[in-house]
Amino acid sequence: MVKIGKKEKNDQLYKAILMLKDEQECYEFFQDLCTVSELRAMEQRFEVASLLNDGMIYNEILERTGASSATISRVNRSLSYGTGAYERLFARMKEKKQ
Template sequence: MKIGKKEKSGQLYKAILQLRDEEECYEFFQDLCTVAELRSMEQRFEVASLLDDGMIYNDILERTGASSATISRVNR
């Protein structure tokens, strides 16, 4: 499911694009997300990187601890 373009979601993405460096980005997401949400996004990003590298689901599952459902969702 894709998020439709809405004014509010557009503002979020524009705000992200305004971040200048890693520290500012870190602070932004610390303010915006819970620790669990950040860990989930970090895990999904790692899954996406490993999929992009051609790694298979079982190896990604072992390496990241992500569920097969998460890996499949990221793969879509």
Template sequence: MINEKLRNELSDQLMAAVLHLRDTEESYAFFEDICTVAELKAMAQRLEVASMLRQGNTYDAIVERTGASTATISRVKRCLNYGADGYELVLERMRSQEEREKGREVTENAGE
């Protein structure tokens, strides 16, 4: 459920641009150019807050690890509960990739 208020030609162009990034290095280069350091840190913080909320961490633990305000944590929690499921999509894909990579490590180590 995409918020149609966000959708326009410029936003479509931005989303398409992100899809053209091939790896972490390219992502750093693009986001360093397009965002301020504070914006980038805020987005990274919100992603970690979402991950920690999904894992069942308390607000106190999240504040301690991320430095996020309780207002930020509440906003992210609201997005997890009532948002467009963007956090869920990304976190699930990241978790799946981590599991695949761990599986490869176990297989490679077993073969040694």
């Protein structure tokens, strides 16, 4: 998988995200930053990743989320060959639940 290098101009956005204090601030920031369709697309991809991580099959995910098979496939590639960010986040979320 080709990794996209960081660009100087991108650093500010990621540093800003890390400064958000709680879920409400995060929600408000992304509401201001993104269009409704961009937010829905990211929310859908995250849900697909979570369901794939839980072992759900493509057809069930498609039915449950309405995501296209191309989206499900892309997310699956990220889970399999990506940076491991999804897995780290899912592990942290699972830890926090317990």
